[in-house]
Amino acid sequence: MVPVASEADFAQLAELLEALGFERGRGWSYDAGAADLRESAAKGAPFMAPLGNLELVYGRRPAEPPLLIEVTALDQIHATVKAWLINRRRSKGVGGEISEPALTDWNARLFSVELDPGLSVGFWQSENPLHNRPVAVEGDLSAAGRRFAIVAARWNAVITDRLLQGALDALLRSGCARKDIEIVRVPGAWEIPSAARTLAESGRFAAIVTLGVLLRGETAHYEAIYNEVARGIGQSQQETGVPHAFGVLTCETLEQALDRAGVKSGNKGFEAGIAAIEMASLQAKLQPEGRASSASAVEAGS
Numbered sequence: 001m002v003p004v005a006s007e008a009d010f011a012q013l014a015e016l017l018e019a020l021g022f023e024r025g026r027g028w029s030y031d032a033g034a035a036d037l038r039e040s041a042a043k044g045a046p047f048m049a050p051l052g053n054l055e056l057v058y059g060r061r062p063a064e065p066p067l068l069i070e071v072t073a074l075d076q077i078h079a080t081v082k083a084w085l086i087n088r089r090r091s092k093g094v095g096g097e098i099s100e101p102a103l104t105d106w107n108a109r110l111f112s113v114e115l116d117p118g119l120s121v122g123f124w125q126s127e128n129p130l131h132n133r134p135v136a137v138e139g140d141l142s143a144a145g146r147r148f149a150i151v152a153a154r155w156n157a158v159i160t161d162r163l164l165q166g167a168l169d170a171l172l173r174s175g176c177a178r179k180d181i182e183i184v185r186v187p188g189a190w191e192i193p194s195a196a197r198t199l200a201e202s203g204r205f206a207a208i209v210t211l212g213v214l215l216r217g218e219t220a221h222y223e224a225i226y227n228e229v230a231r232g233i234g235q236s237q238q239e240t241g242v243p244h245a246f247g248v249l250t251c252e253t254l255e256q257a258l259d260r261a262g263v264k265s266g267n268k269g270f271e272a273g274i275a276a277i278e279m280a281s282l283q284a285k286l287q288p289e290g291r292a293s294s295a296s297a298v299e300a301g302s
């Protein structure tokens with residue numbers, strides 16, 4: 001923690017950070033000569049970033065400028081700060097200098113903003129795309145070269161057809177070839193697990209997308225059917241090792257189901273398609289040999 005030189009600097013930095021979208025947290029302040037005999041007034045203002053880290057540095061000379069903020073979209077931040085400085089000059093008549101982003105000697109690009117002589121902030125972005133990324137194995141969102149099966153119920157077809165369109169959209173736009181998608185229609189949600197299991201056991205698919213709609217108001221034994229469908233899909237996934245994306249909606253009304261099938265709040269079929277793509281990729285990465293057994297090229301015998 002380094003104290004800011006003056007109250008004016010404090011205000012300027014706070015204004016800049018707020019303009020960049022930092023969320024202001026609950027601060028603190030006390031007056032000079034407060035009961036515990038502090039000599040001067042002081043205040044603190046936390047600014048929160050969605051993702052933060054703490055970096056300890058040893059063996060390097062102090063950074064220049066000493067206040068450095070690491071960002072993930074340097075050029076965008078540069079444009080925003082530039083616009084903020086122009087606006088500030090117009091509205092308050094105060095200046096400020098901004099440098100162009102330039103390479104540093106630590107494999108990063110950096111620009112600095114001088115709000116006042118002696119009050120500078122630097123913004124930087126690492127040139128290494130893996131810098132500060134948490135170490136995690138993640139699936140990619142590419143469906144190219146993999147086979148997928150979609151099992152869609154015909155019951156409530158006005159909605160399941162929309163879910164199917166959404167799932168197809170996700171697969172095709174992520175690079176899956178149309179020939180590598182098998183669509184299977186079943187009478188109702190009840191029949192989804194057995195068809196999904198047969199497809200999974202065939203070993204031909206990298207992932208299965210399951211789509212259906214159960215309406216509480218119109219379905220006798222709603223809970224029993226839903227539990228069995230969810231259990232059956234989950235069991236098929238666990239016992240075959242093939243990822244099954246769950247796109248079976250459970251809604252109170254037809255209107256609510258339509259909203260979730262693309263009318264208002266996104267398309268759950270699309271979301272299920274994306275989940276299947278990610279899980280197919282992840283599954284392949286988690287194999288000891290790191291490759292999918294259900295790639296379409298392998299299937300085609302090429």
Ligand code: DLZ
Nearest residue numbers: 153155187188189190213214215219220
């Ligand atoms: C019978 C029935 C009912 C009442 N409701 C639904 C529903 O809301 N959504 C759905 O997908 N299927 C429904 N079904 C059909 C059953 O899932 C199943 O297809 C039939 O009972 C035949 O086995």
